Amino acid sequence: MLRIEALPEPSRTMALAAPLIATGITILISSLFFLSLGFNPIDTLHGFFVQPLMSLNGLSEWLLKASPLIIIACGLAIGFRANVWNIGAEGQLILGAIAATGIGLFAPWQDSVFLLPSMIAGAIMAGMAWAAVPAFLRSRMNTNEILVTLMLTYVATLFLSYLVHGPWRDPAGFNFPQTALLPYKATFSVFDHSYRLNSSIFFAIAAVIITWFFLERSFLGFRMSVGGVAPNAARYAGFRSSTAIWVGLLAGGAAAGLAGVGEVAGPLGQLSAHISPGYGFAAIIVAFVGRLHAVGIVLGGLLLSLLYLGGETVQLQYGLPSAIANIFQGLLLFFLLGGNFLINYRIRRIR
């Protein structure tokens, strides 16, 4: 008989080996899968993981796509460590994008050098404000923040839809539901006009450094982690749980708002009814693939971004249907997250 046993403390070997095992199993299963569909597994895997990075444009797209994922995952990880479950980063991102666009299009200081900085500040505050609603309700009325953050995402989506279909619709846009393009001064400058990567990538770097410092080196970060692992011990030590709720949610909201301005003043240049390919939700996966650690999140964000690009490359190169690419992405993430089980548990045989 087999029995699952909790390890007395997390296994260091498995912490490193689990992702390798997961990758191995994914490659094995997906190879059989690709073969059964008549695709060469080596070519397909090469298309997924190597080909997208073979050109400068590919590298630029890789970082461009990873940056919002990393920024949001950093903010979420701060809350997740304290068992504060912010599932609504998507909505906070949308609010950030709305605030940034509103300032960029309608602020009276259009010619000022402060236009873009004010958009960034506005986006961060809007994301935080959206996250403050569940923080208030949870700390005062003990509502479930998972439900509140998720439902506020739908409110944000509909609010965005209202703006682009109504008052903010581009008057010169043939009634299409999108705003006018942001003026040049209201967008992040690109490094080179052939590529889309822009200066907002520095925010991803800053977010990672701040998160690392906060989680690993600050006393508040420590208190929040204790509250997450052992709430009773934290209470006994006098750590207030409402602080953890507020900090956890506001950090996620600020990060998502920042990612929102990065998108709208970066590759998008305007608001439309669809501004995020689910970054707010994908970032939850990134945070967990990165095991809620700043360095891990960078790796997780880069991996997820590569999976998106690879999914397109195999469509482009080998005609793999997008659904098959999605199955492969799902397999890899499933095994990566499932593999974490081996860090805290072991399976023993009992006679």
Added chain:
Amino acid sequence: MKNFNRRDTLKLGAAAGLTATVPSHVYADTLLKVGAVYVSPVSEIGWTKQHSLGIEAIQSEFGDSVDVTVLDNIYVPQDAERVFRELAAAGNQLIFGTSFSHSTPIQKTAPRFPDVAFEHCSGLVHLDNLGTFEAKYYEGTYVAGITAGHVSKSAKIGFIGGFPIPDIVGPANALLLGAQSVNPDITCSAIFLNSWYDPGKENEATKTLISQGCDVICSMTDTATGVQVAGENDAWSIGYASDMSQFGNGKHLTAFTLNWAPIYVQAAKDVVNGTWKSSTRWLGFNGDVVRMSPFNDSLSADVIAAAEKAMSEIKSGDLHPYAGELKAQDGQVRVQAGSVLPDQEIRGFNWFVEGMIGNLG
């Protein structure tokens, strides 16, 4: 597939130059590389399927001498722009965008690749190397509306649209106007999903409309869900883009189908011959872009005759679906009797006619 470098591009250019001097039916090895970006997954029926038939028409016209690359399920602007750039950088000479959602990305990409021909279905902005094409859906919905007017017992029909954009709002109006040409008291309730492809939401929307008493459902999305759910609930349905009768449980009145093949093939031929120029095409029954699928067997001969009469009158220009007098939802007269709504206002339709229930949210 091989990677393209500058030398290959030069060779291709030279090849294209050469072919301009030889008869067009003599095709060299790989004469044309075509890319297409679809907004939803390719399925058996629907909007994206009809575009894939256009691409297939190019393939059957050119055979092995055309190299086709297709990406499906691309609708978020950030992703679409990357895909358009990649297709252009990979040496595709002709690239199709197939959704209004591709507007900004394709407009941003085209100027960076002045030697590539871009064709944008449902687009409104055209540039030196970006052409647009679109169907007059409202001609189809008007004719379908005539059949709906005959079969509706509750005098209520239901419309489901992806987004409240002019290309959907206009056809919804024409559907009701067609039905009102039979029975002036008919009303039409409209729901917008804010998605092209969301079978779950569409299912709920259809059931909502039926529970409100609508006994004919017309759904302009990328799925057959509206037709299917209507059939399951014993309501009539009108298909969009493809013939959806197989899903309608015998209650599929007709479908206004889209035939993009002539436009796709012509664009490919023009690129090969070096005569491609960006242009705007807006075609309906004339031009064979909009067609009506076979009418339901249970419709009486009179009803079918009335629908076919309207079709031929629209073709000849004797009948215009948006002929006055047209009143808006609030009763205000928007088009005087004796005149018709100007084309540019049709393409910018953002108001409902009298009898429509719902709003453009």
